[in-house]
Amino acid sequence: MRHLTRQVFNSGKFVVGFSIFVGILLIVIIYPILFPYPPLEIIGQGNFFPPGLYVNVYDSIFTSHYILNLDDATANRIASKLDSEDRLAIQKWLTASGFPESEIDIENTAQLLDQWTNNFDPTKRFPGMTNADRNYFIRLNNSLKGLLSTEGAIIAVENPETASLEEAGVVAQNDYIVVNEVPNVRLLPLGTDNFGRDVLTELVAATKVSLIIGFVAGSIATLIGLILGLLSGYIGGQVDDVIMFFTNLLTVIPSFVLLILISFSIGQEQRGAFTIAVVIGLTSWVWTTRAVRSQVISLRNRDHVNLSKLSGHSISYIIIADILPYIASYVVMALILQISSAILAEAGLSILGLGPRTTEVATLGLMLNWALIYQAPILGYWWAFYPVIIVIALIAFSLNLMNTGLDQVFNPALRE
Amino acid sequence: MADERKLCLSGTGITKVFGIGRNKTTAVNHVDFNFYEGEIISIVGESGSGKTTLAKMLLGLINPTEGEIYFQGVKRDISSHRKKKEYWKNIQAIFQDPFSSYNIFRKIDSVLLDCIHMRGGRGLPYDQKVELMTEACRFVNLKFDELTNKYPFELSGGQQQRLMIARIFLLKPQILLADEPTSMIDACSRATILDMLMQLRDEIGMTPIFITHDIGLAYYVSDTVYIMEKGEFVEKGSADEVILHPKEPYTRRLISDVPKIYEEWDLSTV
Ligand SMILES: Nc1ncnc2c1ncn2[C@@H]1O[C@H](COP(=O)(O)OP(=O)(O)O)[C@@H](O)[C@H]1O
Ligand SMILES: [Mg+2]
Numbered sequence: 001m002r003h004l005t006r007q008v009f010n011s012g013k014f015v016v017g018f019s020i021f022v023g024i025l026l027i028v029i030i031y032p033i034l035f036p037y038p039p040l041e042i043i044g045q046g047n048f049f050p051p052g053l054y055v056n057v058y059d060s061i062f063t064s065h066y067i068l069n070l071d072d073a074t075a076n077r078i079a080s081k082l083d084s085e086d087r088l089a090i091q092k093w094l095t096a097s098g099f100p101e102s103e104i105d106i107e108n109t110a111q112l113l114d115q116w117t118n119n120f121d122p123t124k125r126f127p128g129m130t131n132a133d134r135n136y137f138i139r140l141n142n143s144l145k146g147l148l149s150t151e152g153a154i155i156a157v158e159n160p161e162t163a164s165l166e167e168a169g170v171v172a173q174n175d176y177i178v179v180n181e182v183p184n185v186r187l188l189p190l191g192t193d194n195f196g197r198d199v200l201t202e203l204v205a206a207t208k209v210s211l212i213i214g215f216v217a218g219s220i221a222t223l224i225g226l227i228l229g230l231l232s233g234y235i236g237g238q239v240d241d242v243i244m245f246f247t248n249l250l251t252v253i254p255s256f257v258l259l260i261l262i263s264f265s266i267g268q269e270q271r272g273a274f275t276i277a278v279v280i281g282l283t284s285w286v287w288t289t290r291a292v293r294s295q296v297i298s299l300r301n302r303d304h305v306n307l308s309k310l311s312g313h314s315i316s317y318i319i320i321a322d323i324l325p326y327i328a329s330y331v332v333m334a335l336i337l338q339i340s341s342a343i344l345a346e347a348g349l350s351i352l353g354l355g356p357r358t359t360e361v362a363t364l365g366l367m368l369n370w371a372l373i374y375q376a377p378i379l380g381y382w383w384a385f386y387p388v389i390i391v392i393a394l395i396a397f398s399l400n401l402m403n404t405g406l407d408q409v410f411n412p413a414l415r416e
Numbered sequence: 417m418a419d420e421r422k423l424c425l426s427g428t429g430i431t432k433v434f435g436i437g438r439n440k441t442t443a444v445n446h447v448d449f450n451f452y453e454g455e456i457i458s459i460v461g462e463s464g465s466g467k468t469t470l471a472k473m474l475l476g477l478i479n480p481t482e483g484e485i486y487f488q489g490v491k492r493d494i495s496s497h498r499k500k501k502e503y504w505k506n507i508q509a510i511f512q513d514p515f516s517s518y519n520i521f522r523k524i525d526s527v528l529l530d531c532i533h534m535r536g537g538r539g540l541p542y543d544q545k546v547e548l549m550t551e552a553c554r555f556v557n558l559k560f561d562e563l564t565n566k567y568p569f570e571l572s573g574g575q576q577q578r579l580m581i582a583r584i585f586l587l588k589p590q591i592l593l594a595d596e597p598t599s600m601i602d603a604c605s606r607a608t609i610l611d612m613l614m615q616l617r618d619e620i621g622m623t624p625i626f627i628t629h630d631i632g633l634a635y636y637v638s639d640t641v642y643i644m645e646k647g648e649f650v651e652k653g654s655a656d657e658v659i660l661h662p663k664e665p666y667t668r669r670l671i672s673d674v675p676k677i678y679e680e681w682d683l684s685t686v
Contacts, residue, residue: 303511304519306477310508311530312501325521 007409014405020398024207024391031204039205040362043186044196047374048381051191051199056184061155063182065175073174078147079109086140090116093137096126113144191383193367194374199383206362207391210343213277213363214395217342220281222335225288230319232289233296240293247289255283259345263354273356273363276349280342288334295327329410333403340399347392364392421452423489424623425474425507425591430483432469432647443469445647446483451625451640453590456617458626458634458655460670461644467627468512470644471593474625475509476500505534508589512596514576518568524579525564528552531586552582556612574605581612588620595627610637631667632674635659643667 008014032039087106094115095101106112122138152172156165179185190199232243250258262279263271299305300323308322343364349355350365351372371377371385432444443466451457461467472478474485476494485492487506494500511517518527528549532538537545546560553560556578568576577597584592594613598606614637617624628634634641634655641658643651643666651664662668 303513303517306472306475306509306511307517308519309477309500310475310504311527312504312534313530314497321522322519325519 004409008406011405011409013401013408017398017401017403017405020394021402024395024398025211028204028208028211031201035201037198037201039201040197040360042196043198044192047192047194047196048376048379048384049188049192049196050381051189051383052187053179054186054188055179055182059182059184060177061169061171063177065171065177067172067174068176069174074148075110077173078113078144081147082109082113082144087112089136089140094119096129097121097124113148116141116144117148190387191381193384194370194376199367199387202362202367203364203387203391206364206367206388207395209273209361210346210364210392211395213273213280213346214339214343216274216277217280217284217345218335218339220278221285221338221342222288222331224281224285225334226292226331228285228289229292230296230323233293234300234315234319234323236297236300243289244293247286250283250286251290255286256345256348258283259349260352260354263349268357271355271357273361276346276356277342280345280349284338284341284345288331288338291334292327292331295330296323299323299326329406333406333410336399336403336406340396340403343392343395364388421454423450423486424453425449425451425625426486426489427474428484428486430470430473430485431481432466432473432478433481434469442647444473444480447644447647447649449642449649449652451591451623453623454621455640456624456626456638457640457642458628458638459642459644460628460631460634462629462670465644466647467629467644468595469647471509471595471625471627475507475593476503501534504589505587506589507591507593508584508587509593509595510577510580510584510597513600514573514580515569515600517580518576520567520569522567523564524566524568524571525549527568527579528582528586531583534587548586549582552585553579555585555616556582557608558582572605573601574609577601577605577609578612581609581616584622585616585620588622590622592617592622592624593627594624596629597626598633599629630674631659631670643670 009018084106090112091104091106094104097119099115099119104112104115120137120141122134122141125134150173152170152175154167155169155171157168158164159166188198188200190203193199193202228243228247232240232247259280262283263276266275266279305318305322308318313321346355346363347365347368350363350369353369355365355369356363367388368385371381371388374384376382376384426449428448429446430444430448431442431446434441434443445466447470459467459470469478473480476492487503492503494503529545531552532540532545532548537548540548550560553563558575558578563571563579568579571579580597592613597613598609601609610633613624616622626634626637631641638655641651641653641655642649643658643664645664645666651658651662651667658667659671662671
């Protein structure tokens, strides 16, 4: 046994798969302890806030301001407002007005603005310039003027008695706050989703639920497959005929279609995460049964089984002591694959809107479903679905890698 | 003379057909035999002639397609697990390949303990069981205290086959089917194993049935020889009769494969 464990952990593929999987498990366990946010709490008003560090503006105004005179502050501020379309427009105007093209660098914001403010003349017209173009340049010029202003912003509060505004402070352009001093700061590393939930917290919770679904469904499928395969393979005869009849029936109907039909017929109300796990488990035992059966058939006429019979052991003892240990490694591998495919099945079902009902828990599939419904992929809100896809892929990848590693250990013909 | 001896195992029209349709193989084809108590029997045939299949039917591990097997003159009934267990108290086997004969997850003591339990010794105090196992191991030249907590696969092929004989020593069956017990082990161990089996026969009075492809071995050990070709017994009789005066060309061919048949026996080549 110790020897076997060592062999398993000598397999590079297994170790890589195992490390990834354990890493995911650790994150799922430790993250909620470190950040005990309710995973489905709606914190954002609006949907798909981008990832980042959210600093409370109100608090920032009233925490101590520090003046830092940094050269590039203005340029950075303008650069962040000046998009590439505006830059190309500036370049176009300047070249049209005879400015040497080689001196224009649209990446250099400060120089570009300098050239613009020194040369722009709203009355100038070039051949081919429409009125719309001209208005666009004028608008651009006005917005840049605002950007170039060096005035601070005045903070005003409303006096409740007179209903007039009174100055409460001025925020200068070179005022800084220290983020640590702001009482309300929230890091949203993956932004928010369509409901305004923190995607990372939700993702961790969803991973946990999906892993549980995978484990429950995988265990159910493996257990059913194992028992039916053992009975069918060892006892044979009519027992085998009956079991193989149902197995063949289920093989002909693709299990995913069956899954969709059952899920659909259960109805939205009854579809908890656990129900879905059970349904997935009940529809995916077929190939485990077949695999176990064929293994058992090849084992049942072996001499060690004959010797056990000659020693007076009962059928149940022989199945448990002489057959099961020989296929145990195989069953572990089947379980790993079943877990991985159950997680994928849940994701597939949920994307179709047939997954667990939505209010109580998130699953990886449901997160994808929500992202799809709210068109996150089209609108470019990558943080709402890419991390989910990566987690699903990592789980499936790590489990399959573990499986391949085990296969190499247990099946010497595959060793390199 | 035949009537004076007690029948221990006999069969009429024993047939085994594997597969169906075009894949049909008749492994054993209508064989009849009478094995008497006390004689040493050999079944000789080349590989694939159906010897192992016949042995498994005699052991009750597979059912004959046709034919009846009689144990001590009475039609054998192994329809339930209880009856099978009773039957297996009387008939035991040693298989060809020791390396696949043991469950690799079970230790040597548990293999031997099974035999004590089979003989109704389940309730014995543990030291008495140890004593029995030690005695059995001593009989086959193994040291029991060195074997506890070991697995059968940690032994050499010859040692494993000797452990098999220790099993038989504990079980004391009336019939022993030895299916090529020496064909997978080294030449030096062969004579030892055969000697132990013959010694065990004298000790517990069992009827051994040797199954072999080696007609020289059959001549060396047995009283009665059955020659098997393609699932049928083509020749049977006393060892001298069959081997020194073969009637069938198949028997002659088997004999010609063994070069030293008319020379003095050298144990190490057996
Ligand atoms: N379980 C089985 N299924 C199908 N064919 C078998 C089976 N066991 C043995 N046979 C066939 O029966 C024939 C006799 O085999 P066997 O009894 O093992 O011969 P031997 O022991 O004399 O070498 C062979 O042709 C073999 O292929
Ligand atoms: Mg054989």
